[in-house]
Amino acid sequence: MxxxxxxxxxxxxxxxxxxxxxxxxxLACMRHAQHRVVTIAIDQMVFRQPIQIGDLIILTAEVTYAGRTSLEAEVQVIAENPISGDRVHTNTAYLVYVALDDNGNATQVPGLTAENPSEEERMQEAEKRQAHRLAQKRK
Ligand SMILES: CC(C)(COP(=O)(O)OP(=O)(O)OC[C@H]1O[C@@H](n2cnc3c(N)ncnc32)[C@H](O)[C@@H]1OP(=O)(O)O)[C@@H](O)C(=O)NCCC(=O)NCCS
Structure with a gap:
């Protein structure tokens, strides 16, 4: 920064x-979908700690949900002081994207497969978050 x-x-x-x-x-969702994506929703972002100028920002993004055309990514943000090596986890964000075809219409994405119980649990949590977002949208 x-x-x-x-x-x-x-x-x-x-x-x-x-x-x-x-x-x-x-980018994580594009890799999974093999299509371009647009952001449709961002859950609240909580900044737990300030990030200092000069810090290195490390972002880790994983696809946690795949619907028909939508995907959720979990993004972890870590700030590292490049001199001391100290790292601080500053926030976790959940963002939802929609995959688009060449005409700009929403297009189907491949499903996600859990490879272990921990991934299964994360996918179930992501399904609940998406159901909550859609319920909020209907209100
Ligand atoms: C993305 C876009 C093309 C989708 O249009 P659409 O096909 O008519 O939208 P739909 O209502 O059919 O929803 C598409 C998907 O998004 C999901 N979705 C819609 N609203 C949502 C919300 N508030 N939160 C989470 N997901 C949502 C739907 O459930 C659906 O997912 P599914 O196919 O997996 O079930 C359109 O909304 C758009 O262009 N939005 C602007 C995107 C943008 O400019 N982003 C900022 C810059 S990247």
């Missing part, structure tokens, strides 16, 4: 983190 990424307090502007998280989640 460079000085151009700072907010008025001299830390990293949250908007940059949101942008990076959105891009990381999109």
């Amino acid at each position: 460079q000085p151009g990424h700072a907010n008025n307090h001299g830390n990293v502007h949250g908007g940059w983190i949101m942008k990076l998280a959105d891009e990381a989640g999109a």
